[in-house]
Amino acid sequence: MSKILVTGATGNVGSHVVSQLAGAGLEVRAFARHPERVRAAVEVVQGDLYDPATxxxxxxxxxxxFLLWPGFTTGNAAEVVAAVARHARRVVYLSAQAGDGGEAPSHYAEIEELIRRSGLGWTFLRPGGFAANTLGWAGQIRQGVVRWPYGxxxxxxxxxxxxxxxxxxVLTSAGHNGAAYALTGPEELTQAEQARVIGEVTGREVRWEEQPVEEARERLMAAWGEPAFVESALTTWESFVTRPERATDTVRRLLGRPALTFRRWAEDHAADFA
Structure with missing residues (x-):
């Protein structure tokens, strides 16, 4: 098998892709803005997808x-996809699923369409909510109260x-060309329940305090600076109150084992909340 390039090689997902490929003895090249942060002993190329020449x-x-787009807009994604198509044969794109579990939303869908038109063989991974997003509560978990909207x-x-x-x-086996996989964990938990589980794992009693939406909007704008993305996030969270994000069995079907639980994730990240 020829070399596999992993973009976003120091991120939450990309770092695991690199280490798992390397652990399987495959030829992997990591592409990262900060090469010194690549933990696995693999070939590393410094670069930035916002600068396609790199x-x-x-x-x-x-x-x-393995393609992970780093921004909230498509930017120069067309140049990046064209560069990949000049050299590689296939791409696995880390996309996203809409709040209803359907087609990819916003710029993710635009990049999917660029890839479809590129001539590359492709597979789209469309995860729902990332457990790692709850790391944003770490400071509040330490104080024993998570103040956030839509508990x-x-x-x-x-x-x-x-x-x-x-x-x-998908990168190392056949039969995935043209597939779009909706990926979730194995269980549905409310945000208040997620906070409680983290508390139990870390030995803290954690209380949920409902935050007014307008207050949350101001806080998120200060953190993200993207009004459209903030509104999209708030609207999506609100929708999950009446229409929960449903668990899929895709991980089990593809890997032959159940997806890891949220409690397992919290145990793996307990030190991040210490």
Whole structure:
């Protein structure tokens, strides 16, 4: 098998993709803005997808690419996809699923369409909510109170390691061309229940305090600076109160084992809440 290029190689998902591919003895090249942060002993190329010229050297002798787009807009994604298509044969794109579990939303759908038109063989991974997003509560967990909106919003959060394992499976096996996989964790928990589980795992009693939406909007705008993304997030969370994000069995079907639970994720990340 020819070389596999992993973009976003130091991120929550990409770092696991790199380590799992390397652990399987496969030729992997990591593409990262900060090469020193790549933990696995693999070939590393420094670069930034916002500067497609840095991607060209990383694509030499590459057959397959794990693609993670780093922004909230498409930007120069067309140039990146075209560069991948000049060198590689297939791409596994880390996309997303809409709040109703359907087609990819916003810029994810635009990048999917670029890939479809590129001539590359493709597979789209569409995870729902990331368990890792609850790391944003770490400071509040330490204080014993999570103040956030929509405590009754219910989601089937997925462990980033499961996303990576699916990506590695798709990159290294046949039969996935043209597939779009909806990925979730195995159980549906409200945000208040997620906070409680983290508290139990870390030995803290954690209380949920409902935050007014307008207050949350101001806080998220200060953190993200993208009005459209903030409104999309708030609308999505609100929708999960009455229409929970349903768990899929995709991870089990592809990997032959159940998806990792949210409690397992919290145990794996207990030190991050210490």
């Amino acid at each position: 991607l060209e050297p990383a694509l030499k002798d590459v057959e397959s690419v 009754e919003a219910s989601r089937a959060l997925i462990h980033e390691r499961d996303i990576a394992s699916v990506a590695v499976h």
